[in-house]
Amino acid sequence: MIRVLVADDEAMIRAGVRAVLTTDPGIEVVAEAGDGHDAVELARRHRPAVAVLDIRMPRMNGLEAATEIRSAVPETGVIMLTTFGEDDYILQALGGGAAGFLIKSGEPEELITGVRAVAEGAAYLSPKVAARVVAHLAATGAGTLAGRRSAARDRVGTLTARERDVLAFLGSGLSNGQIARRLHVVEGTVKAHVSSILARLGVDNRAAAAVVAHEAGIVPPTPPQQ
DSSP states (O other): OEEEEEEOSOHHHHHHHHHHHTTSTTEEEEEEESSHHHHHHHHHHHOOSEEEEESSOSSSOHHHHHHHHHHHOTTOEEEEEEOTTOHHHHHHHHHTTOOEEEETTSOHHHHHHHHHHHHTTOOEEOHHHHHHHHHHHHHTTSOOHHHHHHHHHHHHTTSOHHHHHHHHHHHTTOOHHHHHHHHTSOHHHHHHHHHHHHHHHTOSSHHHHHHHHHHHTOSOSSOOOO
């Protein structure tokens, strides 16, 4: 059973997230919070597998709460819920160790897919979020969109063929175990590939590597079925 904490200052959003998640018999919402401070306290108490956090909350915003939760309960993966216009926050969250990013107006199936992926140690970026991050990086002086894509392809070009395969699956939101099954190798081999990929790409976490995968255009348009 995947235990989940949901935090959003809008009761209707919390109810909607809970309703979607509880359609999956393998997911249990164990706590809800209306602000970031309570989210941290509830994460300490319940130690959920995944915390789904709104970015903008009173007392302590989602970014601050994510940092506190990752420090206090490192086994808890964090998914950020975003709306349009919060791209700067998404970039901050990427650097802060968040493993998943979903748009509130996205498809319900994406929420379940994202929670399951992060619970299994993967990184999950909604395709819409990934597209926005890539475009936002280009629009804020980090290079033109075409230039960033070309640079990403060059970075990916330094990887071995097997590492590129692993990166593409990682960008699709698959865990090490899922990647191992698809490539018919042991999970330890995939873990070693992921460590090498992060080092070669010069990124700190799987979510940041997933952004590079999307920039380079190696992620399938539709994520593989979980």
